[in-house]
């Protein structure tokens with residue numbers, strides 16, 4: 556197990572394959588990324604396609620070398636150490652099991668190529684199988700083609716664990732599985748990670764999976780990490796508008812607004828600001844950010860919102876009402892028995908509303924945070 560430090564890593568692929576940004580600018584796959592993982596911690600790396608997640612993982616594994624920056628395991632600089640000397644276990648989307656070997660052979664192969672004794676291999680495979688939990692033993696006697704995707708992924712994970720890696724690197728390990736199996740397998744992986752407490756970097760494009768797996772979550776965009784934190788930190792104190800809208804489902808509504816004489820003017824109406832907020836926000840255009848649970852329904856100063864559709868969430872005893880204010884998509888949490896109406900009136904709960912600059916992603920006001928200026 557190791558403490559990992561990724562220190563200002565920059566990685567640019569060959570010029571002809573670099574992604575172009577609008578305006579002819581080019582950007583590297585990693586743009587000076589820093590991240591620390593505590594011993595035994597799982598950090599999820601989440602972001603949309605092409606943002607650099609896999610490249611980050613490859614640099615940490617030693618499969619790619621950075622142009623600048625360093626990677627340290629327990630304070631040792633391993634930036635240019637070969638992957639096989641780093642003690643990392645890697646699990647990818649395609650299971651990459653040795654197809655001709657049974658589960659047991661897949662686990663024991665490492666000991667064979669490293670000239671370890673058969674007794675050691677036997678003992679370690681047995682210990683790992685025991686720790687992998689119920690039903691794993693039976694997978695040892697089967698070849699990969701006879702296993703389901705989830706089973707193959709369990710064998711792939713066990714094949715890493717049997718080598719006692721310092722670090723686990725997982726890149727979309729369950730994205731090839733169907734929805735039901737994905738759910739089951741993610742619970743299983745999470746349990747294993749907790750049980751073995753191996754430091755893990757877990758890459759996914761799925762926000763919910765990132766939240767489920769990670770002790771902390773790193774949100775990436777265009778080669779940069781925008782913010783790292785627990786789900787609660789990212790949800791309640793997002794560093795910018797991108798993180799605010801990326802984390803949370805349904806997402807935060809972002810409503811173009813104008814601050815004028817202590818009021819917020821939005822498409823379809825006006826809300827009066829409480830005095831502390833009125834004194835804090837600059838007059839002129841801003842963007843108001845409100846999460847589904849941050850609305851008050853049918854207050855006297857509510858702005859009308861036509862309800863386009865409703866989604867009942869029985870497990871939460873709630874209904875989401877979806878509509879628009881101007882161009883902005885809005886989701887509102889309502890009680891499960893909220894009457895089916897074509898229009899509701901909505902007012903932000905001022906204790907929960909965010910304000911962002913109109914032209915940049917900078918937060919102007921984050922609820923619960925006293926001073927941003």
Ligand SMILES: Nc1ncnc2c1ncn2[C@@H]1O[C@H](COP(=O)(O)OP(=O)(O)OP(=O)(O)O)[C@@H](O)[C@H]1O
Nearest residue numbers: 568572574584603604605606607608609610611760
């Ligand atoms: N071998 C390569 N050569 C050239 N460009 C590459 C190479 N690998 C990745 N890239 C580019 O670098 C950027 C980051 O890619 P990367 O695979 O790290 O993103 P990602 O976030 O993992 O994406 P995805 O979720 O689609 O796998 C992308 O623009 C990609 O096209």
